[in-house]
Amino acid sequence: MPEVKLVNVTKRYGRILANDHINLTIKDREYVSIIGPSGCGKTTLIKSIAGVIEPDEGEIYIGGKLVNNVPIEDRGIGYVFQNIALFPHMTVWENITYGPKVRGYPPEETESTAREMIELIKVSARIDAYPDELSGGTQQKTAVARALMTRSKLLLLDEPLGALDLKVRAALRYELRRIVKDLGLTAIHVTHDQEEAMSISDRVVVMRKGRIVECGKPIELYMSPKHIFTANFVGEANFLVGEVIKITNEGSIIEIGDGLKIASVNKSVRVGDRIVAAFRPEFAVLGEGERESKLFGRITSIIYSGSLARINIELPDGNTVVIKRALRFGVPLPRIGEKVTVNVPPENVLVYPYPERGLRRELSLE
Amino acid sequence: MSMVRLVNVTKRFRKIVALKQINLSIEDGEYVCVLGPTGAGKTTLLRIIAGLLEPDEGEVYIEGKKVNGVPPEKRNAVYMFQNFALFPHMNVWQNVSFGPVTKEWDREKVENVTSEILEMVRLGDRRDAYPYELSGGMQQRVALARGIAAGARILLLDEPFGALDARLRVNLRTQLRSLVKDQGLTAIHVTHDQEEALMVADRIIILREGRIEQTGSPQEIYTNPQSIFVMSFVGGANFIDGSVAKLDSSGSTIEIRGGLQIRVSDTSRRMGERVVVAIRREDVLLGKSRRRGFNNLIGEVADVMFVGGSLEYVVRLENGVSILSRIILASDSSPFSKGEIVIVSFHPDECRVFPYPRKGLLKEIEAI
Numbered sequence: 001m002p003e004v005k006l007v008n009v010t011k012r013y014g015r016i017l018a019n020d021h022i023n024l025t026i027k028d029r030e031y032v033s034i035i036g037p038s039g040c041g042k043t044t045l046i047k048s049i050a051g052v053i054e055p056d057e058g059e060i061y062i063g064g065k066l067v068n069n070v071p072i073e074d075r076g077i078g079y080v081f082q083n084i085a086l087f088p089h090m091t092v093w094e095n096i097t098y099g100p101k102v103r104g105y106p107p108e109e110t111e112s113t114a115r116e117m118i119e120l121i122k123v124s125a126r127i128d129a130y131p132d133e134l135s136g137g138t139q140q141k142t143a144v145a146r147a148l149m150t151r152s153k154l155l156l157l158d159e160p161l162g163a164l165d166l167k168v169r170a171a172l173r174y175e176l177r178r179i180v181k182d183l184g185l186t187a188i189h190v191t192h193d194q195e196e197a198m199s200i201s202d203r204v205v206v207m208r209k210g211r212i213v214e215c216g217k218p219i220e221l222y223m224s225p226k227h228i229f230t231a232n233f234v235g236e237a238n239f240l241v242g243e244v245i246k247i248t249n250e251g252s253i254i255e256i257g258d259g260l261k262i263a264s265v266n267k268s269v270r271v272g273d274r275i276v277a278a279f280r281p282e283f284a285v286l287g288e289g290e291r292e293s294k295l296f297g298r299i300t301s302i303i304y305s306g307s308l309a310r311i312n313i314e315l316p317d318g319n320t321v322v323i324k325r326a327l328r329f330g331v332p333l334p335r336i337g338e339k340v341t342v343n344v345p346p347e348n349v350l351v352y353p354y355p356e357r358g359l360r361r362e363l364s365l366e
Numbered sequence: 367m368s369m370v371r372l373v374n375v376t377k378r379f380r381k382i383v384a385l386k387q388i389n390l391s392i393e394d395g396e397y398v399c400v401l402g403p404t405g406a407g408k409t410t411l412l413r414i415i416a417g418l419l420e421p422d423e424g425e426v427y428i429e430g431k432k433v434n435g436v437p438p439e440k441r442n443a444v445y446m447f448q449n450f451a452l453f454p455h456m457n458v459w460q461n462v463s464f465g466p467v468t469k470e471w472d473r474e475k476v477e478n479v480t481s482e483i484l485e486m487v488r489l490g491d492r493r494d495a496y497p498y499e500l501s502g503g504m505q506q507r508v509a510l511a512r513g514i515a516a517g518a519r520i521l522l523l524d525e526p527f528g529a530l531d532a533r534l535r536v537n538l539r540t541q542l543r544s545l546v547k548d549q550g551l552t553a554i555h556v557t558h559d560q561e562e563a564l565m566v567a568d569r570i571i572i573l574r575e576g577r578i579e580q581t582g583s584p585q586e587i588y589t590n591p592q593s594i595f596v597m598s599f600v601g602g603a604n605f606i607d608g609s610v611a612k613l614d615s616s617g618s619t620i621e622i623r624g625g626l627q628i629r630v631s632d633t634s635r636r637m638g639e640r641v642v643v644a645i646r647r648e649d650v651l652l653g654k655s656r657r658r659g660f661n662n663l664i665g666e667v668a669d670v671m672f673v674g675g676s677l678e679y680v681v682r683l684e685n686g687v688s689i690l691s692r693i694i695l696a697s698d699s700s701p702f703s704k705g706e707i708v709i710v711s712f713h714p715d716e717c718r719v720f721p722y723p724r725k726g727l728l729k730e731i732e733a734i
Contacts, residue, residue, distance in 0.1 A: 136404070167403065192531045194533055195532065280695075305584070306560075365503075
């Protein structure tokens with residue numbers, strides 16, 4: 001069973017540590033995505049699992065077996081990458097059956113597996129088409145089917161939807177998840193698209209500068225990220241720098257300055273701590289809230305984006321917070337210039353220690 | 367006066383008509399997004415404005431002057447594409463000052479203009495860096511600064527954030543818009559990302575198969591899509607096939623598969639006509655009780671997905687039709703779980719009704 005286990009996996013390129021002692025276990029039948037800013041080492045990691053790259057240190061186990069020196073074709077994996085690599089002179093059917101044929105697998109078995117795969121990816125009507133007659137989405141589905149012909153139970157997906165239009169990507173990610181779950185596969189998926197990772201995966205690994213920042217279920221990473229970097233990288237957040245002035249039965253009160261205060265349920269801090277309070281734009285509403293919380297300002301702009309309005313509010317200290325509100329029939333929006341109070345439920349206010357290197361650097365994506 | 371005007375522009379590539387009789391006018395200072403799927407003709411349109419392609423028919427005007435036959439460098443427009451090309455052997459300063467230097471301005475003026483623009487794109491502290499030392503987002507900003515320094519008044523942006531990280535893209539798009547607005551530039555921005563277009567554009571032009579399908583402000587496009595294609599491409603929706611079973615002064619009743627009925631406020635269709643009812647995912651509410659004045663249908667939660675701060679539910683109705691509901695995460699909403707029986711509610715005012723498309727529904731909404 002393809003449980004994948006990485007122990008202290010390290011890879012250097014000259015002085016750069018692309019992977020710095022990575023420890024990670026991916027369970028059988030789990031769909032795991034790896035995300036992180038460009039250069040974080042996510043591609044190096046998946047290539048090490050595939051066997052395209054040899055790590056400098058550490059061990060890689062697939063199904064309990066050490067595979068460090070096992071060549072890619074013997075690792076029992078299906079590998080799909082961004083640049084769709086179908087044979088242009090072969091039809092869908094020929095592309096899918098090519099691998100097993102050259103390996104000399106029994107033709108009847110190949111044929112029945114191919115039929116099953118074609119059924120699964122819903123391209124039965126196009127088996128005689130050549131790649132250039134297919135849309136990008138169908139080509140990539142064919143590539144997935146081809147990768148699965150080896151009956152491998154571990155699927156490695158390196159930016160599999162990267163070359164496709166957004167709308168196609170959104171549709172294909174559900175397809176991809178369905179295929180993986182229907183066949184009971186283990187999938188490791190590298191993407192630069194956070195939303196893709198969050199909607200497709202059982203678990204998401206956030207990487208930065210060669211290390212794992214944190215892993216968790218999508219909803220956990222969104223609702224209660226342990227690390228401030230994750231709060232910013234996965235979805236949007238407002239960050240306010242302040243000092244803890246009081247611990248209460250319900251949590252803590254944070255002073256932001258200029259008469260602004262915000263309450264959080266977090267009690268792990270101490271009075272006097274310099275911290276960063278964070279909240280997601282959709283968890284804040286306009287109006288009075290928690291008694292000790294005082295967050296107010298003036299609306300500077302409202303940006304509509306489809307079904308949502310993004311309301312920018314300038315606080316007395318000059319910082320801006322964003323709140324998001326669903327546009328609902330018959331519910332009027334506030335006006336630009338209006339003075340408003342922002343109510344953030346204390347359970348949605350996350351608290352982080354002020355980063356040693358400064359907030360901007362800590363959140364930096366570049 | 368319009369900054370850019372196209373009159374009856376047509377472009378063919380052998381047998382394929384990439385653009386068909388495009389008429390378009392873009393005002394000075396406007397930020398326009400050209401949105402459409404792959405192959406819609408977006409890049410061709412931009413390249414024609416830039417002067418990198420000549421149209422087969424029609425005229426292109428920039429600032430009132432006909433520019434057919436005028437080379438790209440004389441058009442006051444800078445074309446930025448996905449894989450921006452900086453001079454690799456020059457540092458940031460040299461790249462950005464390249465235009466001013468070739469114009470033989472005096473040294474002081476070159477210095478001033480270059481510094482100002484570098485500050486503007488927030489790269490003042492990286493003037494000595496070489497392109498390979500910069501991140502993708504920074505390189506993008508250098509390319510932009512170089513174009514502006516060279517005197518461009520019109521920015522032609524072809525998927526400018528296509529090659530960048532998703533999270534970085536969100537930051538850069540608002541920065542780019544402020545820059546364009548602050549400097550009084552005109553921007554024509556090609557993208558296939560509807561979210562990007564909705565966020566940055568003053569006006570959106572939707573291209574489909576070489577024609578303009580609809581144009582309007584982001585809010586107009588979103589709240590009043592003129593076709594199934596536009597509604598599906600921008601924002602997406604549930605599309606349900608049915609026919610008009612009842613028609614009265616306050617609306618009509620559409621019968622869908624399995625004899626279920628949907629009440630809509632629309633009265634524009636005929637009795638018995640085959641139609642498509644469209645409901646935005648975010649207008650579909652889920653609950654445990656019926657809502658007064660709403661359509662209320664019973665269904666079972668088949669799947670839940672987490673999509674960008676919202677939960678997206680797939681609910682299977684009694685008649686086998688699946689309906690999507692997108693509910694923004696908020697502290698007061700308690701999620702439903704897979705297998706739960708729920709009441710699916712949506713208001714008759716929020717249902718749009720389109721005639722059933724001639725080539726079938728799938729052709730209009732299909733993505734793959």
